Amino acid sequence: FMAYHMCSREDADYYAFDILSDILSNGRSSRLTRRLVQEQKLFSSLDAYISGTRDAGLLHISGKPSAGVSLEQAEAAVRKELEELKSGFVGEQELEKVKNKLFGNINYLNVATNLAWFELTGQAEDIDREVDNYRSVTAEQLHRVAQQTFRDENGIVLYYQKENL
16 A cells, blocks of 8 residues: 555646546556556556545555565555656646546536535535646646655555464
C-alpha cells in the first residue's frame, strides 16, 4: 500500500490527480494493470485511486503481489512506473483515451454524488463546469503534478502481509 499527499477537491489540480490515478489503473490498458499485472505478472491485483474532499487527500496505490514476488520487488516495480510518469509526458492519445473513458462511466450515482458535493460547497452550479475542468487538464499539468507528488518525502509505504504460522 502506497499513499501520496494530494490537494483538496476544491483545487484545480484535483482533476489532474483523478486523471493520473486513471492512467495508472483504470482498465486493462492502464499502465500499472497492463505492465505489472498482465505483462510482468508481478501483481495479481493493483489499483490506484484518489480520496479527498474539502481537506487535502491522498492518491492511493494498493496491490497484491503475485506468489513468489517480494514486497520490495513489487514496490520497486511501482516506483519505476511512477518515475516514468515523472520523467516523461503522457501522450495526447493516452490522455484523450482516459478523458473519454471518464465520461463514458458517468452514471446517475456519480451525477448525484457530484451534485451533492457542489451543493455542500454552496455552489451547485459548479457541476456544470465539471466536464470542462477535466477536459482542460493537459499533459504538462499531469507532468508537473506527477513530479511534485511522486517523491519519497511526499508519500508513505505500508507492507501488510499475512503472518506465517
